[in-house]
Amino acid sequence: MKKIYIMIGFILLSTLIYGCQKNELILYHLSYGDTVQNVRSRIYLKNSINEDYVEWASSHPDVIATTGHVTRPEVDQPSVDVTLTATYQSKTYAYTFTVTPLTGNDIYDLYPGLNDENHIIEWITYEQLITMLTTKQEALIYLGFEACPWCKEYLPIFHKLAKNTGHEVIYYYNFQSIRTIEEDHLNPLFQAIVDLIDETYLAKNPNNNQLWWLFAPTFIGLNDGEIKGFFTGAIENHRASENYLTKQQEEELKQIFRDMLTGVRPDIPCLC
Numbered sequence: 001m002k003k004i005y006i007m008i009g010f011i012l013l014s015t016l017i018y019g020c021q022k023n024e025l026i027l028y029h030l031s032y033g034d035t036v037q038n039v040r041s042r043i044y045l046k047n048s049i050n051e052d053y054v055e056w057a058s059s060h061p062d063v064i065a066t067t068g069h070v071t072r073p074e075v076d077q078p079s080v081d082v083t084l085t086a087t088y089q090s091k092t093y094a095y096t097f098t099v100t101p102l103t104g105n106d107i108y109d110l111y112p113g114l115n116d117e118n119h120i121i122e123w124i125t126y127e128q129l130i131t132m133l134t135t136k137q138e139a140l141i142y143l144g145f146e147a148c149p150w151c152k153e154y155l156p157i158f159h160k161l162a163k164n165t166g167h168e169v170i171y172y173y174n175f176q177s178i179r180t181i182e183e184d185h186l187n188p189l190f191q192a193i194v195d196l197i198d199e200t201y202l203a204k205n206p207n208n209n210q211l212w213w214l215f216a217p218t219f220i221g222l223n224d225g226e227i228k229g230f231f232t233g234a235i236e237n238h239r240a241s242e243n244y245l246t247k248q249q250e251e252e253l254k255q256i257f258r259d260m261l262t263g264v265r266p267d268i269p270c271l272c
Contacts, residue, residue: 025093027054027086028068029242032153033113039097040112041152043068044241045084052089059083063099072109073101107172110146113156120163121155121170126189129173133196136222138264140167143193144217145176149240150233151217154253158219161257166268179214186211201230221260229260 027049031041045068046054056066060082064070073080079100086093102109107121114121121142124132132139140162144151162170178189186194194202194212197220205213214232221229234240235249245253 025088027088027093028084028095031113031149032240032244033115033156036096037098039064039070039099040072040109042070042147042149043084043097044149045086049088055087057085057087059085064097070099072099075102075104077101111152111155113152114159115156116159116163119159120168121159121172124171124173126173126178128171130192130196132171132222133193133220136225136227138223139221140170140261140264141220141222142170142172142217143175143214143220144172145174147176148216150238153240153245154217154219157250157253158257161254162261165261165265167261167265175214176216179216181205181208181211184208184210190214197230198227201227201232203232219257219260221264223264228263229256231256231260 027046029044030036030039031043034040034043043064045056045066048054058064058066060080062071063073063080064082064084066084079098081096081098083094083096086095103117105117105119107123108114108117108119111121129141129143132141142155142158144155146152159170175190175193178187178193180187180190185191194214197214199212202212203215205211215234218232219230220227231253235245235253238245238249
């Protein structure tokens with residue numbers, strides 16, 4: 001009889017645990033590299049599920065807005081705990097996050113998923129970018145912007161491989177403001193970049209297939225007057241605002257980057 005009671009108790013406990021797990025509803029997706037105890041970038045909040053709206057409230061909207069936008073405390077200020085409350089189908093779900101302060105390292109603060117304050121990323125101007133694309137001397141170039149969720153996830157992967165292989169710098173140009181269409185024509189500044197890249201590397205704009213396009217992020221490897229490696233856009237079926245790369249998708253991306261790095265520096269094989 002004692003064994004029966006133990007078994008019944010075990011079943012009831014398992015059912016309770018399973019029920020709690022089953023009813024736990026996660027209505028957000030953290031930026032790459034963040035955790036609930038260390039939030040440094042935007043939180044992607046679900047606004048609807050199966051046409052049912054999700055309403056959000058924030059205990060500190062100046063730190064985490066109901067859009068998911070994060071404003072970190074200034075350097076040397078304390079971290080801030082913020083509770084976001086979601087109301088969905090008449091039920092409420094509360095999530096608490098700790099937003100950590102800025103570091104004072106501009107690029108690292110924009111791309112905290114790097115998890116490396118001693119990064120090798122260097123800002124360049126538009127004029128410097130055009131010179132690099134024209135001469136095609138040895139260079140690793142990243143085109144993107146911090147509001148792009150794919151950029152936030154792919155750049156840290158590219159950076160780690162490049163740094164571990166011995167590359168000393170990745171040149172970064174933020175092309176968000178010029179990557180626009182004006183009256184069915186590309187912004188002239190963006191068009192000048194596109195014109196310096198062979199069409200075999202380009203994609204078509206999804207809203208205007210008459211225009212060549214560069215998606216964010218774009219990674220370019222240059223050497224000896226040629227493009228030695230190129231990647232633009234996203235790994236197939238990867239929605240960065242909803243899910244991280246699967247192991248298979250991450251390995252696919254890493255292999256693309258390895259090939260690029262080896263093409264730029266064939267004397268230093270990428271073994272990472």
